[in-house]
Amino acid sequence: MIPNGFYKPPRPPRKVGAPGQRTDGGGRTECSNGMTALVPIYEPKTSGLVYGVTTIERPTFWFYLPAATAATGIFQLQDANKKMVYDTQISLPKTAGIFRLTLPDSAPPLEIGKPYRWYFKIVCTGGVDFVDGWIQREAVDRDLQRQLEQASAMERSRLYANHGIWFEALTTAADSRLTDPNSQEWAALLKAIDLEELAAKPIVDCCEAIAR
Numbered sequence: 450m451i452p453n454g455f456y457k458p459p460r461p462p463r464k465v466g467a468p469g470q471r472t473d474g475g476g477r478t479e480c481s482n483g484m485t486a487l488v489p490i491y492e493p494k495t496s497g498l499v500y501g502v503t504t505i506e507r508p509t510f511w512f513y514l515p516a517a518t519a520a521t522g523i524f525q526l527q528d529a530n531k532k533m534v535y536d537t538q539i540s541l542p543k544t545a546g547i548f549r550l551t552l553p554d555s556a557p558p559l560e561i562g563k564p565y566r567w568y569f570k571i572v573c574t575g576g577v578d579f580v581d582g583w584i585q586r587e588a589v590d591r592d593l594q595r596q597l598e599q600a601s602a603m604e605r606s607r608l609y610a611n612h613g614i615w616f617e618a619l620t621t622a623a624d625s626r627l628t629d630p631n632s633q634e635w636a637a638l639l640k641a642i643d644l645e646e647l648a649a650k651p652i653v654d655c656c657e658a659i660a661r
Contacts, residue, residue: 455607455610455611455637455641456489456610456611456613456615456618456637456638456641456642457610457611457612457613458489458491458613458615459502459587459613461491461498461500461583462500462564462583462585464529465498465500465529465564465566465583466529466531466566468491468497468498468499469498469499469500469566469580469581469582469583470499470579470580470581470582471485471486471488471490471499471580471582472484472485472486472580473485473578473579473580483513483515484512484513484514484515484569484571484578484580485512485513485580485644485647486499486510486511486512486513486569486580486581486582487511487512487513487547487619487639487642487644487647488500488501488510488511488582488615488642489501489615489641489642490642490643498582498583499580499581499582499583500582500583500584500585501582501583501584501615501616502584502585502586502587502613502614502615502616503559503584503585503586503587503614503615503616503617504586504587504588504589504614504617505559505586505616505617506552506558506559506586507551507552507553507554507556507558507559508551508552508559508584508586508616508617508620509549509550509551509552509616509620510524510549510550510551510552510567510569510616511547511548511549511550511619511620511623512547512548512550512569512580513546513547513548513647513650514541514542514545514546514548515545516545520541520571520572520573521538521541521571521572522538522539522540522541522569522570522571522572522656523536523537523538523539523568523569523570523571523572524536524537524539524550524567524568524569524570525537525567525568525570526552526556526565526566526567526568527565527566527567527568528563528564528565528566529563529564529565529566531566534557534565535552535556535557537556539655539656540655540656541571541655541656542653542654542655542656543653544651544653545650545651545653546650546651546652546653547647547650547651547652547653548652548653548654548655548656549620549623549652549655549656550569550655550656559584559585559586560586561586561587561588562585562586562587562588563585563586564583564584564585565583565584565585566581566582566583567581567582567583567584568580568581569581584616587614593608593612596608597609602621602624602625602628603625603632603634605617605621606618606621606622606625606634606638607634609621610634610638610641618634618638619635619638621634622634622635622637622638623635623652626652627652635648636648636649
C-alpha cells in the first residue's frame, strides 16, 4: 500500500507568466475534447499553476487524448522571456489513450534552475486546442543520486515522488506499469494530482517529431 501524500510537490517558481491550463476544458474544436496534460496543478484548481520538476536535460511529457484524431500535433517550449527554444510538429496516436512525448536529441537541453513554458497543441479545421504549463530542471543532490543508483524501478519512482520530481516519477511509474500491471505507483501518482480517473486508461504508442 502506498501512503497518501507520497508525492511531495515542490515550491513553484515565484515569477512565471500565465499559470497554464491542464485540460482543454471540453475542447474549442471537434478534435481534442478533453485533452489533458498529466502534470500537477496548484491551488486553486480552477486557475492554479500547472507545474512540475524534472532533473534531466530532455524530459518526457505525458498527455491524454480521449479519442483518435487525424489532426496535427504541435509541441513547443519557451523560456521565461517567451523566447521559443523548441518548436516541432508531432505525429498523434492512432488510438485514444495516454502517450508520452520525450524531447529528442535535436531539442536544446533544459538548463538547471530556469523555468520553461510548454505547449501541446492540436490544430484542426475549426481552430486550435491546447494545454500548457511550466517545467523547471533541478539538480539532483548526491544523497538522492546514490539512492537512485541502488534502487529498483519501483523504488526509483517513489524516491522521485518523495522529492517532488514529477516528470521522472511518472515516467518511471509508467514503465513499471507496462511491465507489471499490478504496479501501484502509476495510479497513486495520478490520484495525488486528482487525475485518478485516468489511471486505467491505456498507454498507447506515440509520438515522433516531424520536421516543420
